[in-house]
Amino acid sequence: MPRFKKQNLSEDEPLPLRRRVLFRAVKGTKDILPDDQPYWDFMRDTVRKIAFEYGFSRIDTPIIEDTNIFVRGVGSGTDIVEKEMFTFKDKGGDSISLRPENTAGIARAYIENGLVNKPQPLKLYYFGPMFRYDQPQKGRFREFHQFGFEILGSASPTSDAQMILVASNILKALGLSSFNIKINSVGCVACRPAYKETLLSYYQGQTSRLCAHCKRRLKTNPLRLLDCKEEKCQRLANNAPALIDSLCEECHDHLKEVLEQLDELEIVYSLTSKLVRGLDYYTKTVFEIWPGKAEGQEEGKQIALGGGGRYDNLVEDLGGELTPAVGFSCGMERIIMQLMESKIEPPRSRKIYVFLAQLGELAKRKALVLFEEFRQNGIIVSESFSRGSLKSQLKVADRLGVKVTLILGQKEALEKTILLRDMETGVQELINRDKIVSEVKKRLAKMRKK
């Protein structure tokens, strides 16, 4: 990672003459540089391809939303809303937040744009930046990117299974063969309150044996006690009544059906009764995708690549019709980290085989025109028109690894010829200006055959 410098200058202070004033990307954000882009393209291309294959349409929602969408959608008691949102008042005094996730925004768009009137279920996918005011660390940024899929208007367990299938196929298509899917059910509005009671009565009289955090959570969000990492809490949680045993008949059958369909699809999962997710909108199915140990990968703390679940009440909670739905999202930076750790290279971008070098003012003008002619004929050539010496241009051509360099100097410009240099053999041939495009085409075709 590059290190940065920053000078603390007040606004009215004159800029120092010699030293550069350096700004840096704000904490927890980073630039995606040209060298990283192949990974991003690879992932976006893969997501687009699989979305198309499964019949999902792209949706983009704004990066900012009314804060209340997240308060009502994600849940006022969640960490995301309570302490991780970038929230500000706009000039009109409205409370706006940078989206910490995309599902609530999509639910809002679904209601607002009357997407209920499209053939249901509606299958959508997205990718884009999300923002959480979190302490940056491994795989964790304040601005990060997710792609995600949603199926709105389907209560069928098949949709749950399909979501897991899609997620798993994207990872496979990217070359990640080893990952674990954890799955659970968090029940629904009918059975969850009863389970909370059961849980509370279990913890009754044992509160002194909980960590401070859990004591508080007992009141705010008792389900979260189940995945506390503290050893003493863990012991209690292990013996706690399992959520899965308190599911109502409908939720129970739903989970059973999802699992059976996954079995049918030969998707390996582990039923994790203590899996609880941090967003309030989830009902019934919840799942997370964790990286498996890749070959030669160093031991390290693992972080979830993605997660999702069913959210049957979200659309209704935001003011729409009762619309059962299910979805998931994945962290793109985390997946790229996983690709790098697994030594998976993104496919290389299109190679350029031709370089156009020029020498002198007249030749430069002619070269600009020639470049256009090639481009219009579908041949991409590389250039370094800002350079003067032939030597330095050939150096650039060499570094780019082109097969041929076209040299257009004063002499050639006057004679209406082009010098074609084979970069491997060094053999040069003088070619008529009018024939150069077809000559290069011929050579490229020959090269592709090999």
Add this chain to the structure above:
RNA sequence: GUGGCUAUGGUGUAACGGCAGCACAACAGGCUGUGGCCCUGUUAGAGAGGGUUCGAGUCCCUCUAGCCACCCCA
């Protein structure tokens, strides 16, 4: 929000409290119209502020940022 470690050119790094060096990269030249190898040169550096000291890159404090961990999550 809490804790640990770290901070030297664009990158990677070195120097007992005593002249800030090396490598790579970039750019220019050697070859004024010909790349790779080689050689020469140029550009460019102590995160910010304060303190100790004759003297601080080096010791101390504060801030900032990075990395990591907790919490939580993608």
